Amino acid sequence: AQRVTQPEKLLSVFKGAPVELKCNYSYSGSPELFWYVQYSRQRLQLLLRHISRESIKGFTADLNKGETSFHLKKPFAQEEDSAMYYCALSGGSQGNLIFGKGTKLSVKP
Amino acid sequence: DTGVSQDPRHKITKRGQNVTFRCDPISEHNRLYWYRQTLGQGPEFLTYFQNEAQLEKSRLLSDRFSAERPKGSFSTLEIQRTEQGDSAMYLCASSLAPGVRDTYEQYFGPGTRLTVT
Numbered sequence A: 001a002q003r004v005t006q007p008e009k010l011l012s013v014f015k016g017a018p019v020e021l022k023c024n025y026s027y028s029g030s031p032e033l034f035w036y037v038q039y040s041r042q043r044l045q046l047l048l049r050h051i052s053r054e055s056i057k058g059f060t061a062d063l064n065k066g067e068t069s070f071h072l073k074k075p076f077a078q079e080e081d082s083a084m085y086y087c088a089l090s091g092g093s094q095g096n097l098i099f100g101k102g103t104k105l106s107v108k109p
Numbered sequence B: 001d002t003g004v005s006q007d008p009r010h011k012i013t014k015r016g017q018n019v020t021f022r023c024d025p026i027s028e029h030n031r032l033y034w035y036r037q038t039l040g041q042g043p044e045f046l047t048y049f050q051n052e053a054q055l056e057k058s059r060l061l062s063d064r065f066s067a068e069r070p071k072g073s074f075s076t077l078e079i080q081r082t083e084q085g086d087s088a089m090y091l092c093a094s095s096l097a098p099g100v101r102d103t104y105e106q107y108f109g110p111g112t113r114l115t116v117t
Helices: none
Strands: A003-005 A010-014 A019-021 A024-026 A032-038 A045-049 A072-074 A083-090 A097-099 A103-108 B005-007 B010-013 B019-024 B031-037 B044-050 B053-057 B065-068 B075-079 B088-095 B112-116
Touching: A003 A083, A003 A097, A010 A019, A019 A103, A097 B044, B005 B088, B010 B019, B019 B088, B019 B112, B031 B075, B044 B065, B075 B088
Parallel strands: A010 A103, B010 B112
Antiparallel strands: A003 A024, A019 A072, A032 A045, A032 A083, A083 A097, A083 A103, B005 B019, B019 B075, B031 B044, B031 B088, B044 B053, B065 B075, B088 B112
16 A cells, blocks of 8 residues: 655754654655645645755755655754645656655744 | 635535635646645545546545536536535645656645535
8 A cells, every 4th residue: 555654743853953754655666755845824835856866945855765764854953944744655657646644843942 | 827726715614515616727737636634634635637637536535526627727626515524625736747847746726724514
């Protein structure tokens, strides 16, 4: 079964601390993995995707096929990073996304 | 073009009534997706269109739900005989079709929040 698991509902860190949001997936083929972010009162937006291998707002994520993980990392969290983060995968030509339940990141001053 | 738009943003209805939501995608996007999000959950796929053709429907989409995209531009999602369990945020997203740059990047609308009383 295709599934995305985000084990933490809430992650709270202090400003300047490293942050890692965990994501594990279950998919039989070669999925495309994404991180979407939703800031307060804003729409869901793409943060990064594994195939682009870029760093956005200081965040990076590496696809580990052996561990079926796609954890999101940032070395120094900022208060403006506080948001809801969703890991998602897309498999097959239809392109529909399968989302995890999300992790709420709270960065305290 | 300011992105994907949805209308209305909020809808309160009584159980048993019919409701219809509209989604206007980014103009050059030929794929359009509908998702549903309930409290504490991530968005769940409902259905998608490529141009005017509805290509896939999730098992979540009961026969009370129907979606259309008549001219391959805007789409409507209708729920007939609403139930309290239909209360959710309904999200629309659009993208280019496979084979084109940014294949699977979906751009989301602000959502329509449905409350069934």
